[in-house]
Amino acid sequence: MLKSATDETSHEGSKGFLLQPILFGDLELRNRVVMAPLTRMRTPTPGAVPNDLMREYYEQRASAGLIISEGTFxxxxxxxxxxxxxxxxxxQRKGWLTITDAVHRAGGHMIVQLWHQGSVSSRALVGHGYSPLGPSAVNPEQLVHTGYGNTEMTxxxxxxxxxxxxxxxxxxxxASxxxxxxxxxxxxxxxxxxxLFQQFMQENLNLRTDNYGGxxxxxxxxxFEALEAVLEVWPSSRVGVKAGTMMPERGGFRSSSSTLPTAEYVYRRLNDYDLSHVMLMRQLADLSDTPIEPLQRDGVLHHFRxxxxxxxxxxxxxxxxxxxxxLRDKLGEMIAFGREYIANPDLVERIRRSSKLNPQRPEGYYGATAAGYTDYPTIDEIETTQGEVQYARL
Ligand SMILES: Cc1cc2nc3c(=O)[nH]c(=O)nc-3n(C[C@H](O)[C@H](O)[C@H](O)COP(=O)(O)O)c2cc1C
Known part of the structure; x- marks a missing residue:
């Protein structure tokens, strides 16, 4: 029987901690390598139905201990x-089923990231002539991706x-x-x-005077109300939350004196739910001279641990x-890789062999085709072709 993720002895082993199996809620995962949620814009509109290209992409990455799907509305x-x-x-359910089946057949596990963009959207995207909704009528001042290569301000x-x-x-x-x-x-x-949830937590965007503001x-x-609705459908051992202080420090999302206490409140309260996981991000933005400067680099990990x-x-x-x-320092139990998973479908095998990683092609992060999506070679393919890998033109 596997040890639980937080068990004292679960970090021991000869293969390195990343490749050790782990008990994730009630699921036995093969390793502690997580594919981070990654929006790739490969789902045809307007139906937003996952397709065969997406199946191939996720199947290629099924050796991750856990795949977290791209943000899904x-x-x-x-x-x-x-x-x-x-x-x-x-x-959409049928589309996803072909993907989860393929991942399971390959011995992997996959959860879906449930997403609501709230006010960070545009009328064209929500459709039906609706307007994006937010906690209050305050512009969050963010760029929105409204098409391939097209962005507009909120x-x-x-x-x-x-x-x-x-x-x-x-x-x-x-959706659950x-x-x-x-x-x-x-x-x-x-x-x-x-x-959406962060919009409610931001004092400058949430001017409400009812039970959802102040x-x-x-x-x-x-x-927490959305979490409790999800928990009516799923046992807590299959539910997780991504939360924290990470924001772009741009437009309506700059940290304030209430950012840290709010995130601390969320983390403390999440302890009560016995969830499968909480996902914690190191900060992407430069925090110099912000109220959360001590969270820079690994500060955020020490704080929330x-x-x-x-x-x-x-x-x-x-x-x-x-x-x-x-993992050795017990700052977390699993590690999620984003960009490295875009470029290395066989990331687990490369970690096992200490192989070089493929170069990134950021211009293919978002796009409509297989180029930059499913055409990254595995280490075996590179060795067979002696490095003569033909990438599709982006
Ligand atoms: C192309 C791209 C798409 C992303 N899409 C999502 C997403 O849908 N949901 C999410 O929570 N984070 C998303 N992220 C953030 C990643 O999950 C991850 O936090 C980020 O890439 C940093 O991790 P890394 O340094 O391992 O790449 C995205 C990042 C990138 C580069």
């Missing part, structure tokens, strides 16, 4: 990124009514059911960065070597 209203998939219609959203809030919570419940019926092993709620508890309420006692998945700019050390 819980409703039409939740949409805010062109070319991203949904998890609320029957067609506008002032419509402030959510209590009915809109109830509907949003119902949408998370519904579709996710269960689509064969996922669990879900992760995207609770951070610039998206105090920290009120500003975090929507996240003390507050959360369950399984932490650590992410952002962590090399396999560094990840090994972070």
């Amino acid at each position: 819980v409703s039409d209203q939740a949409r805010g990124w062109f070319g991203a998939p949904g998890i609320y219609t029957e067609e 506008q002032v959203p419509t402030a959510m009514t209590l009915d809109d809030i109830r509907q949003t919570i119902a949408d998370f419940r519904h 059911k579709v996710a269960r019926d689509a064969g996922f092993d669990g879900v992760q709620i995207q609770g951070g960065f610039v998206y 105090s920290i508890e009120n500003r975090a309420r929507l996240l 003390k507050l959360y006692s369950g399984t932490l998945i650590l992410n952002v700019d962590i090399s396999p070597k560094r990840g090994e050390q972070l």
